[in-house]
Amino acid sequence: MGTRLLVIGGDAAGMAAASVARRRRPDMEIVAVERGGWTSYSACGIPYLVGGSVDSVDALVARRPDQFRAMRIDMRVEHEVKSIDLDARTAEVHNLAHGRTYSLGFDLLHLATGSSPMRPAVPGIDAPHVHGVQTLNDAQRLLDDIKSRRPEHVVVVGGGYIGLELAEAFVSRGASVTIIDAAPEVMHTLDPDMGALVGRALRATGVTLRLGEALLGVEDGEVVTSQGTIPADLVVLGTGVRPNSDLAQAAGVALGVNDAVVVDRQQRTSVEGVWAAGDCCQSIHRISGRPVHQALGTVANKQGRVAGLTISGSYATFPGVVGTAVTRLCDIEIGRTGLSVTEATVAGFDVVSAKIETTTNSSYLPSARPVTVKMVAEARTGRLLGVQIVGGPGAAKRVDVVAVAAGEGMDAEDLLMADLGYAPPFSSVWDPLQVAARQIVAQLSA
Amino acid sequence: MGTRLLVIGGDAAGMAAASVARRRRPDMEIVAVERGGWTSYSACGIPYLVGGSVDSVDALVARRPDQFRAMRIDMRVEHEVKSIDLDARTAEVHNLAHGRTYSLGFDLLHLATGSSPMRPAVPGIDAPHVHGVQTLNDAQRLLDDIKSRRPEHVVVVGGGYIGLELAEAFVSRGASVTIIDAAPEVMHTLDPDMGALVGRALRATGVTLRLGEALLGVEDGEVVTSQGTIPADLVVLGTGVRPNSDLAQAAGVALGVNDAVVVDRQQRTSVEGVWAAGDCCQSIHRISGRPVHQALGTVANKQGRVAGLTISGSYATFPGVVGTAVTRLCDIEIGRTGLSVTEATVAGFDVVSAKIETTTNSSYLPSARPVTVKMVAEARTGRLLGVQIVGGPGAAKRVDVVAVAAGEGMDAEDLLMADLGYAPPFSSVWDPLQVAARQIVAQLSA
Numbered sequence: 001m002g003t004r005l006l007v008i009g010g011d012a013a014g015m016a017a018a019s020v021a022r023r024r025r026p027d028m029e030i031v032a033v034e035r036g037g038w039t040s041y042s043a044c045g046i047p048y049l050v051g052g053s054v055d056s057v058d059a060l061v062a063r064r065p066d067q068f069r070a071m072r073i074d075m076r077v078e079h080e081v082k083s084i085d086l087d088a089r090t091a092e093v094h095n096l097a098h099g100r101t102y103s104l105g106f107d108l109l110h111l112a113t114g115s116s117p118m119r120p121a122v123p124g125i126d127a128p129h130v131h132g133v134q135t136l137n138d139a140q141r142l143l144d145d146i147k148s149r150r151p152e153h154v155v156v157v158g159g160g161y162i163g164l165e166l167a168e169a170f171v172s173r174g175a176s177v178t179i180i181d182a183a184p185e186v187m188h189t190l191d192p193d194m195g196a197l198v199g200r201a202l203r204a205t206g207v208t209l210r211l212g213e214a215l216l217g218v219e220d221g222e223v224v225t226s227q228g229t230i231p232a233d234l235v236v237l238g239t240g241v242r243p244n245s246d247l248a249q250a251a252g253v254a255l256g257v258n259d260a261v262v263v264d265r266q267q268r269t270s271v272e273g274v275w276a277a278g279d280c281c282q283s284i285h286r287i288s289g290r291p292v293h294q295a296l297g298t299v300a301n302k303q304g305r306v307a308g309l310t311i312s313g314s315y316a317t318f319p320g321v322v323g324t325a326v327t328r329l330c331d332i333e334i335g336r337t338g339l340s341v342t343e344a345t346v347a348g349f350d351v352v353s354a355k356i357e358t359t360t361n362s363s364y365l366p367s368a369r370p371v372t373v374k375m376v377a378e379a380r381t382g383r384l385l386g387v388q389i390v391g392g393p394g395a396a397k398r399v400d401v402v403a404v405a406a407g408e409g410m411d412a413e414d415l416l417m418a419d420l421g422y423a424p425p426f427s428s429v430w431d432p433l434q435v436a437a438r439q440i441v442a443q444l445s446a
Numbered sequence: 447m448g449t450r451l452l453v454i455g456g457d458a459a460g461m462a463a464a465s466v467a468r469r470r471r472p473d474m475e476i477v478a479v480e481r482g483g484w485t486s487y488s489a490c491g492i493p494y495l496v497g498g499s500v501d502s503v504d505a506l507v508a509r510r511p512d513q514f515r516a517m518r519i520d521m522r523v524e525h526e527v528k529s530i531d532l533d534a535r536t537a538e539v540h541n542l543a544h545g546r547t548y549s550l551g552f553d554l555l556h557l558a559t560g561s562s563p564m565r566p567a568v569p570g571i572d573a574p575h576v577h578g579v580q581t582l583n584d585a586q587r588l589l590d591d592i593k594s595r596r597p598e599h600v601v602v603v604g605g606g607y608i609g610l611e612l613a614e615a616f617v618s619r620g621a622s623v624t625i626i627d628a629a630p631e632v633m634h635t636l637d638p639d640m641g642a643l644v645g646r647a648l649r650a651t652g653v654t655l656r657l658g659e660a661l662l663g664v665e666d667g668e669v670v671t672s673q674g675t676i677p678a679d680l681v682v683l684g685t686g687v688r689p690n691s692d693l694a695q696a697a698g699v700a701l702g703v704n705d706a707v708v709v710d711r712q713q714r715t716s717v718e719g720v721w722a723a724g725d726c727c728q729s730i731h732r733i734s735g736r737p738v739h740q741a742l743g744t745v746a747n748k749q750g751r752v753a754g755l756t757i758s759g760s761y762a763t764f765p766g767v768v769g770t771a772v773t774r775l776c777d778i779e780i781g782r783t784g785l786s787v788t789e790a791t792v793a794g795f796d797v798v799s800a801k802i803e804t805t806t807n808s809s810y811l812p813s814a815r816p817v818t819v820k821m822v823a824e825a826r827t828g829r830l831l832g833v834q835i836v837g838g839p840g841a842a843k844r845v846d847v848v849a850v851a852a853g854e855g856m857d858a859e860d861l862l863m864a865d866l867g868y869a870p871p872f873s874s875v876w877d878p879l880q881v882a883a884r885q886i887v888a889q890l891s892a
Contacts, residue, residue: 012875042808042810042870042875044808044868044869044870044875045808045810045811045870048810048811048870053811053812054810054811059810060810161869286865296868297868297875298865298866298868298875298876299865301875301876302862302863314891318863319860319863321865322864322865323865324865324866324867324868325867325869326867326868326869326872327869328869328871328872335867337865337867362488362490362491364488364491364494364500364505364506365491365494365499365500366499393839394840394843396867396869396872397840397843397844397867397872397873398843398846399867400844400846400847400864400866400867400877401846401847401850403864403865403866403867404847404850404851404854404856404861404864404866405850405854407864407865408850408851408854408856410850410854414765415850416748417748417764417765418768418846418849418850418853419732419744419745419767419768419769419770419783419849419853420744420770420846420849420850421770421771421772421781421783421842421843421845421846421849422490422742422743422744422772423490423607423771423772423773423774423842424488424490424491424494425774426772426774426842426843427843429458429488429490429743429744429747430744430747431846445760
């Protein structure tokens with residue numbers, strides 16, 4: 001019998017690895033176990049499902065279990081791994097449909113167990129109308145609940161990406177939506193001045209924002225906060241996620257920041273023959289040099305690919321994250337990469353920053369919309385540390401340029417002189433990024 | 447009396463330099479001479495003026511002569527420099543309004559004389575209904591001619607950016623438009639397979655394309671080509687530009703590729719105390735290492751800034767161009783940067799390329815549109831050499847990422863692992879650039 005690889009987790013980080021390993025090692029036996037009913041799906045598409053621009057859960061699936069089976073991957077959905085014995089090289093697997101548990105041997109193990117929404121420790125948080133939204137099973141439950149409850153009043157707890165996207169989705173369904181966030185502004189991955197711009201955009205879509213307000217409890221038909229009560233037929237959690245690392249920890253695999261699984265550049269854990277990728281594991285931030293827990297589909301796919309290659313005996317490394325994220329709320333785009341002023345300061349950088357307001361494209365065209373760019377650089381060297389952008393169409397994906405530039409250690413003058421594309425429908429002759437870079441350069445030479 | 451700087455040319459390359467010099471050297475006397483009637487304008491906006499989305503020539507002006515005068519720049523429009531004596535440090539200046547010529551002394555000279563549309567050497571090419579479109583004076587003449595002739599049949603000679611943009615503009619005015627191009631496909635800065643996609647998009651807008659067809663002459667009401675005649679009330683030239691370097695050459699300033707003025711990294715010409723920037727001078731291509739003539743507003747602004755700094759005694763350098771260009775034809779966006787397969791081969795690179803078709807964003811969203819990405823890399827190292835993109839909204843500006851990455855010497859694996867922004871309205875989880883990079887990487891390891 002050949003080598004058996006056990007993959008725990010049937011979404012991106014697990015199945016990217018399984019697919020790469022399958023192609024490179026035809027001799028390897030590959031078993032993949034997923035506790036939900038779906039494989040390889042876009043969790044990021046869930047808000048569009050709720051909002052109605054995507055019409056079925058299945059539309060978010062990139063590859064179904066039978067497609068993996070056709071690739072000779074033994075894909076077992078609705079099976080859950082309950083424990084792992086790394087000395088004996090066995091896993092206890094529970095078949096959720098049939099209710100029985102069996103033991104499964106393996107030679108190599110890949111952990112892709114994902115993450116789960118954080119649940120504030122308040123009374124009523126486990127009520128059936130409180131939804132964390134992370135998996136397609138979560139999405140299906142949410143859709144079923146929407147259908148039966150027909151919620152008129154929705155409360156979103158936490159103003160992160162998923163919270164804001166779901167808030168907009170419920171607005172587009174005609175619900176009255178309130179976001180509560182204990183912080184003074186939404187989107188804590190932005191500096192507060194930029195978060196305030198997002199808050200303004202949210203209010204313009206009809207969302208009620210209640211900032212500096214903490215959730216104290218969930219009751220039937222309302223939530224209780226530090227400032228009073230808010231009607232709520234349905235509650236959505238958007239307060240972030242924590243890695244699903246209990247299984248790994250119980251098996252003796254080392255955990256790091258936020259209890260995420262520690263991995264090396266090849267996605268190898270502290271235990272020989274055990275890999276991890278995606279939301280369950282930590283990454284190195286390329287700008288701060290620090291370990292971070294960044295639960296994003298892009299990261300999961302890349303780490304899964306690297307794990308698949310190294311599991312197969314090839315060489316590949318994951319270079320780390322830069323902290324890039326983009327989203328859209330109606331016509332307002334939001335993008336960020338690298339470190340905010342707050343984050344850069346915590347990381348030990350002495351920073352300069354520039355915040356500029358210009359237009360998304362040539363101001364003489366009717367399509368021009370406002371855009372605000374906040375750029376952060378190291379004070380002594382001008383080295384780019386990050387950027388935050390809030391503005392009209394075309395604004396957000398501009399962060400990609402800084403994601404690459406900052407990742408490579410380029411400075412503001414390099415960016416100012418970079419050969420970025422220009423035509424009136426796309427940009428002014430100086431791209432908004434370069435208008436900001438120019439202000440950084442001016443501060444450095446002042 | 448202090449130092450006098452003479453700037454020849456009142457658009458971006460001249461006035462960016464004059465403005466920077468003004469701020470840094472309050473003691474310097476600055477005289478700027480422009481033969482047209484406008485200063486600091488967006489020539490790239492002219493097609494939008496013709497198409498009607500911009501309603502006056504003045505809307506394209508970033509800064510007027512009186513605004514420069516308020517900055518203590520002696521701005522003389524409708525004055526033309528006829529000759530320069532670099533030993534005597536004098537220029538002969540012709541006042542076009544009054545018809546008199548005078549001599550003007552200077553200490554430092556900045557050449558920003560721009561470029562002019564190439565005119566095929568065929569009979570009738572100088573007829574009044576044949577328009578080269580490079581300056582606002584050209585634009586005003588074209589608009590006046592449109593008003594008086596009300597052209598029903600427009601022929602555009604040459605399928606470069608300006609030709610295509612003007613073709614679309616005339617279509618939106620209701621004219622019947624034919625583009626003739628002697629090459630087998632339009633847009634010679636793309637490889638022919640990508641140019642063919644642009645040709646298809648053009649035809650979809652209603653433009654008639656006649657490829658492999660050379661202009662032989664212009665007559666009243668029609669043009670004569672190698673294949674016959676085409677009705678033409680108005681003819682627009684889109685066959686490229688040549689640098690306005692006669693003045694520099696006559697004065698003994700060294701010329702290089704395409705007779706463009708040779709400059710060093712600080713935009714200094716071969717003659718002490720003489721600078722040049724913008725369309726009249728050459729640049730170094732960062733990927734090929736070769737001198738090129740690239741007449742673009744972005745380059746002109748950057749070179750003008752560098753010249754202004756070095757004229758003022760500061761240190762600054764222009765790093766060269768990567769060959770980035772973007773445009774939009776209705777809903778189809780076109781972007782390119784670096785070297786095409788054709789160009790890379792000429793430059794001496796042994797190349798691999800990957801051409802992929804995917805969607806501009808997550809395929810399950812109704813907003814997803816097709817996009818084709820062709821990526822070029824060095825065969826031995828995977829080093830990125832360039833990219834060409836044709837696709838729906840959001841496609842073109844993606845070239846900026848490769849403009850930075852290729853400029854920094856990154857390879858396809860670096861790009862594949864870059865932390866590019868993802869959310870369903872913007873991209874699939876693997877950005878189209880990364881789908882192409884992945885194919886390059888696969889070819890390298892095969």
